[in-house]
Amino acid sequence: MDAYELISRNAEELVTEAEVRELAEDPEGKRAYVGYEPSGVLHIGHMLTANKLIDLQEAGFEVVILLADVHAYLNDKGSFEEIRETAERMKEQFIAYGLDEENTEFRFGSEFQMDDDYVLDLHALELETTLNRASRAMSEIQSGESTKVSQAVYPLMQSLDIEYLDLDLAIGGMEQRKVHMLARDTLPSIGYESPTCLHTPLIAELSSGEGKMSSSKGVTISMEDSxxxxxxxxxxxxxxxxxxxxxxxxxxxxxxxxxxxxxxxxxxxxxxxxxxxxxxxxxxxxxxxxxxxxxxxxxxxxxxxxxxxxxxxxxxxxxxxxxxx
Ligand code: IYR
Missing domain, CATH: 1.10.240.10 (Tyrosyl-Transfer RNA Synthetase)
Structure with missing residues (x-):
């Protein structure tokens, strides 16, 4: 299998195909990432994007896993301390799952998302984005019915992460695509490049085949299962x-x-x-x-x-x- 086939296999969407083809021409040392709101236990959704990270490592990419602690906090997933604790537990599970330890960089969002430069860039993005657009980007990510201000800030921070982690490729499930599209449209307005993105498919709910499998409802599979x-x-x-x-x-x-x-x-x-x-x-x-x-x-x-x-x-x-x- 050539590098492009390995990088693109089982992807639902490449944004854009031409950009991914260009990365595949010389993948050695290129950087790709996925971010997760830490939940403590890996479930089958994490495993699906992790499979793509394993493909990318095989193709020569360096892989960054962002444990998005501040994002989980903004999305109402608990106290900051609880979130940090659950994030620690996830690292070992990713390595056990098959990611190459030597070539996986784990980062916490809170390491850089409170830096002065980041916060000022965030405000610049806030000026470029309507509330309506930010809230639409969150439709498949946000917890709760109505979008809180914290959840409108969330996709802007996710966009900036791509710049601040110095990445060539952003990976995510299809539920992340609207955030990535927002990033592609707005990052250039504050002087950064549009990121290249790859989206993995969503798996149907296990017992019905209806809708999407999710860790919060229906049957799912996780590392806690016997x-x-x-x-x-x-x-x-x-x-x-x-x-x-x-x-x-x-x-x-x-x-x-x-x-x-x-x-x-x-x-x-x-x-x-x-x-x-x-x-x-x-x-x-x-x-x-x-x-x-x-x-x-x-x-x-x-x-x-x-x-x-x-x-x-x-x-x-x-x-x-x-x-x-
Ligand atoms: N939105 C993701 C979490 C997340 C992903 C990335 I990529 C970031 O830069 C920040 C947060 C989720 O739904 O889990």
Whole structure:
């Protein structure tokens, strides 16, 4: 796989493709980042962007993980002290998950977001941005119904982070895209460049295939899950053999195979007793999807394989959490 393929695989959107292609021409030493509001425990959403960070490290990028403590505070996620504590716990889980320790820089937002230059630049961005635009950027991120002033400041700070961490590429789930678009439009007005962005897809809610999987509602998978929890959740997952004709429903089992399992395992074995045709082996996602659609692969067998692979991905992080107890 060439650098561009590795960098762009499984991305939902590149902003812009031409800019990402240019980065891929000489990725060595380029810097990419993802920021997370610290929540203590890694869940499957963190793991999806982390998969992209692992791809980028393999392509030669340096990776920065921003533990966005001030952002979590602005978004009403608790006291500053509580947030700092949960942030510390996340570092080890990212490394356990498979990021290269030598080449992952962890930064706290509070290390630089209170510096004079940053704050003055923030005020300059406030002057360039309408409240309406800032509030729209937060529609899929903000907690609570109405946008507080702190939440309108949030996307402007997220925009500035890209400049202050000296980055070449900003990564985020599709829910971050409006913030990134705001950054692209407004950073040039205060003398900075428009950032290049890559967005990862969102996975459907596990039990229904409806809407998006989130850590705050519906079924989700996290590093706190035991092997049995994972088996139970995956067994109960929505997994229709054929695509929803209206296109409203997604198949979260297939999505997890595509975005979590295949990027991390060279080939995938679905174990089956001989009387049901014996084991199936896949070296790409598409052939597994085809087999599920044709009926060659039964949803129950697909789920049981998925639970095994997910458990393998989660086990090292789960172990770190246990040690920290
Ligand atoms: N908005 C993110 C958290 C975040 C991301 C980046 I990239 C930042 O520079 C700052 C905050 C979230 O929803 O978790």
């Amino acid at each position: 092997t049995e929890d994972i088996e139970e959740k995956v067994n109960g997952a929505f997994c229709p053999p054929t695509r929803d004709p209206d296109g409203d429903l997604e198949n979260p089992v297939l999505q997890i195979f595509e975005y979590h399992v295949f990027p991390r395992f060279e080939n995938v074995v679905v174990e089956r007793p001989d009387k049901y045709g014996g084991n199936l082996e896949y070296d790409d996602y598409e052939s597994l999807e085809d087999d599920l659609e044709s009926g060659e692969l039964h949803p129950a067998d697909a789920k049981s394989a998925l639970a095994t692979y997910l458990d393998e991905l989660i086990a090292p992080g789960r172990e770190k959490l246990r040690q920290a107890e």
